[in-house]
Amino acid sequence: MNKYLKNRNFIIGFIFLSIILILAFGGLFFKPYNPSQIDIANKLQGFSRQHILGTDHLGRDILSRLMVGSTISLEIGFFVVLFGALIGIPIGAIAGYYGGKIDEIIMKLIDTLMSFPGVLIALMLIAVFNVSLSIIILALVLIALPKFARISRSGFYKYRESPFVLATKARGASSFRIMLFHILPHLVPSLMVTASLTFATAIISEAGLSYLGLGIQPPTPSFGKMVSEAQSYILQDPLYVFIPTLAITILVLGFNLIGDGIQDISEKDKNNE
Amino acid sequence: MHFFRRKLLSTLITLFLVSVLTFSIFQMLPGDPATLILGIDAQPSQIEALRATMDLDKNPVVRYTLWATKALQGDLGVSYKYQRPVSELIFSSINITAQLATLSFLISLLIGIPIGILLAKRDKKRVIIPLSMFSQLGMAIPSFCVAIILIEIFSVKLHVLPSLGYIPIGDSLIGNIRSLLLPSLSIATGGAAIIIRFLRSNIISEKNKDYVRTNRSIGLSENQILYTHILRNSLIPVLTIFGILISDVLGGSIIIENVFSLPGIGKLITSSITSRDLPLIQALVMYLSIIVIITNMIVDMLYGVIDPRIRMSGNE
Numbered sequence: 001m002n003k004y005l006k007n008r009n010f011i012i013g014f015i016f017l018s019i020i021l022i023l024a025f026g027g028l029f030f031k032p033y034n035p036s037q038i039d040i041a042n043k044l045q046g047f048s049r050q051h052i053l054g055t056d057h058l059g060r061d062i063l064s065r066l067m068v069g070s071t072i073s074l075e076i077g078f079f080v081v082l083f084g085a086l087i088g089i090p091i092g093a094i095a096g097y098y099g100g101k102i103d104e105i106i107m108k109l110i111d112t113l114m115s116f117p118g119v120l121i122a123l124m125l126i127a128v129f130n131v132s133l134s135i136i137i138l139a140l141v142l143i144a145l146p147k148f149a150r151i152s153r154s155g156f157y158k159y160r161e162s163p164f165v166l167a168t169k170a171r172g173a174s175s176f177r178i179m180l181f182h183i184l185p186h187l188v189p190s191l192m193v194t195a196s197l198t199f200a201t202a203i204i205s206e207a208g209l210s211y212l213g214l215g216i217q218p219p220t221p222s223f224g225k226m227v228s229e230a231q232s233y234i235l236q237d238p239l240y241v242f243i244p245t246l247a248i249t250i251l252v253l254g255f256n257l258i259g260d261g262i263q264d265i266s267e268k269d270k271n272n273e
Numbered sequence: 274m275h276f277f278r279r280k281l282l283s284t285l286i287t288l289f290l291v292s293v294l295t296f297s298i299f300q301m302l303p304g305d306p307a308t309l310i311l312g313i314d315a316q317p318s319q320i321e322a323l324r325a326t327m328d329l330d331k332n333p334v335v336r337y338t339l340w341a342t343k344a345l346q347g348d349l350g351v352s353y354k355y356q357r358p359v360s361e362l363i364f365s366s367i368n369i370t371a372q373l374a375t376l377s378f379l380i381s382l383l384i385g386i387p388i389g390i391l392l393a394k395r396d397k398k399r400v401i402i403p404l405s406m407f408s409q410l411g412m413a414i415p416s417f418c419v420a421i422i423l424i425e426i427f428s429v430k431l432h433v434l435p436s437l438g439y440i441p442i443g444d445s446l447i448g449n450i451r452s453l454l455l456p457s458l459s460i461a462t463g464g465a466a467i468i469i470r471f472l473r474s475n476i477i478s479e480k481n482k483d484y485v486r487t488n489r490s491i492g493l494s495e496n497q498i499l500y501t502h503i504l505r506n507s508l509i510p511v512l513t514i515f516g517i518l519i520s521d522v523l524g525g526s527i528i529i530e531n532v533f534s535l536p537g538i539g540k541l542i543t544s545s546i547t548s549r550d551l552p553l554i555q556a557l558v559m560y561l562s563i564i565v566i567i568t569n570m571i572v573d574m575l576y577g578v579i580d581p582r583i584r585m586s587g588n589e
Contacts, residue, residue, distance in 0.1 A: 108283075108286060108287070108290070109290065111287060112287050112290040112291055112294065113294075115291060115562055115565055115566045115569065116558070116562050116565070117520040117521075117523050117524040117561060117565055118520070119524040119527050119528070120524065120527075120558055120561055120562065123527070123542060123546060123554070123558075124295070124298055124299075124554065124558050125298065126546060127545075127546045127549065127551065127554045128299060128302050128551075129301075200412075200413070204415050207415050207417075208415055208416075208417065208528050211415075211417050211528065212528060212531055212543055214543070214546060224415075224417075227417065227418060228417075231421055234421065234424070234429060238425060241421055241425075245414070245418040245421070245422070248414070249410070249413050249414045249418070252412075252414075252415075253409060253410070253413035256409065256412055256413055
């Protein structure tokens with residue numbers, strides 16, 4: 001753990017992520033106002049003692065909305081990484097470990113999935129099935145899955161004939177056992193890097209969809225929707241658009257830096273070996 | 274020659290799979306499309322007739338073949354909303370997206386390459402910190418947020434560039450570039466950040482190679498080595514991320530065209546989703562994916578031409 005605390009990228013990333021985590025978890029227990037409570041009389045107020053981050057164009061408390069928005073972003077990112085990893089890693093493992101024809105077929109399918117520009121998969125699914133939280137997560141999982149599969153595939157391919165794997169195989173261990181207990185642990189650092197970068201991409205994509213009005217639907221607040229609502233009031237209240245922008249940036253930057261940090265550390269470990 | 278044939282074959286397989294996938298997703302549409310178009314009050318005979326003209330009464334494989342052959346002949350169907358051939362609609366808006374994408378692509382290279390080199394040189398501490406922050410931020414801020422910040426600075430505060438609308442190149446060349454400058458800058462920041470990171474790590478790993486040590490030992494200055502030897506070897510691999518960049522730029526323009534109200538492909542696709550214009554969406558998805566796939570093929574082939582080692586080696 002000490003090596004993580006010495007890495008600057010990891011520490012800064014962790015601090016950024018913590019800011020959003022505090023907002024999200026704090027919001028689960030205590031919100032200053034009801035995030036959907038409309039109060040036109042007090043619209044577009046800047047920072048004040050009653051509303052720490054001000055109010056939006058309908059007089060709703062921005063801090064409370066930010067808290068709910070953080071929870072939604074983290075929730076989507078979490079499920080996308082979870083399912084992306086749970087589906088992508090085994091697919092890549094089979095391709096890399098067995099090689100040959102299976103590998104070729106699986107990787108061709110994965111490449112096909114990767115050749116759609118990311119947003120397009122999401123837009124296509126939304127067009128057919130209408131917007132819902134599960135469709136957004138499904139679309140983002142389809143974007144994330146190939147990345148996990150490729151990283152896992154190249155890892156399993158690299159280790160499948162290494163001495164320790166051959167030795168274990170000679171002792172009669174099953175392929176499943178070898179993959180899960182002997183190869184997978186070696187891939188944890190690179191998969192963690194993929195996970196944190198995927199988390200970041202998922203959050204950006206969801207914000208983009210919500211900005212277009214094709215993501216999280218009102219009245220549920222989300223970062224992307226808050227930016228698009230604030231955009232029209234840029235003249236009266238520039239701070240209003242600045243706050244959700246800052247929130248997305250901090251969150252994404254946090255995950256990117258954590259990913260960079262883990263990458264640095266695992267490279268350093270490799271050099272020391 | 275073997276290399277190029279293999280790449281071409283692999284591209285054709287990808288195109289086939291992408292078309293099957295796109296077609297299948299649109300087959301999963303809940304409910305019957307004919308009923309959807311005519312409404313639930315329509316006569317059963319009317320629905321039957323429409324089902325027959327839309328080939329809905331045939332099995333999926335036959336339907337796919339019919340759809341694909343028509344698409345190959347340039348017939349992508351008729352838009353529900355505009356009642357015009359989809360190919361016509363795409364053709365009239367692709368122009369804007371193509372200009373936007375080209376400009377964004379050029380800007381990201383123009384920003385990315387010099388900064389990538391500067392960061393790899395590691396000698397000017399004072400510029401390195403802000404520039405590496407720029408590359409981190411470029412990856413973290415969504416393009417639409419960059420767009421809004423740029424609008425705030427250049428349109429609202431300084432009044433130098435328009436915040437929305439498109440001026441055709443025929444009307445005024447300067448006006449055209451001015452109307453596309455902020456949108457392309459917004460898209461380009463992400464791409465520039467990718468180029469910076471990639472180029473920087475290429476140069477740094479190239480610096481430890483034997484030929485660089487040899488050059489140092491014969492007395493060449495660090496700058497001479499960098500610009501005459503290292504740079505060439507580090508810039509060529511940048512070609513490999515062109516595919517990612519194109520996909521990034523096209524994805525970015527879908528959102529950015531909506532921010533700046535540019536009537537391109539991106540605007541067309543979002544408005545077709547709100548009106549559930551399925552033939553149009555299906556064609557647009559296919560069309561954009563084909564662009565990405567073909568670009569990837571060209572990039573791979575170019576890479577093989579420039580670096581013969583790629584052509585000779587196997588799949589790995």
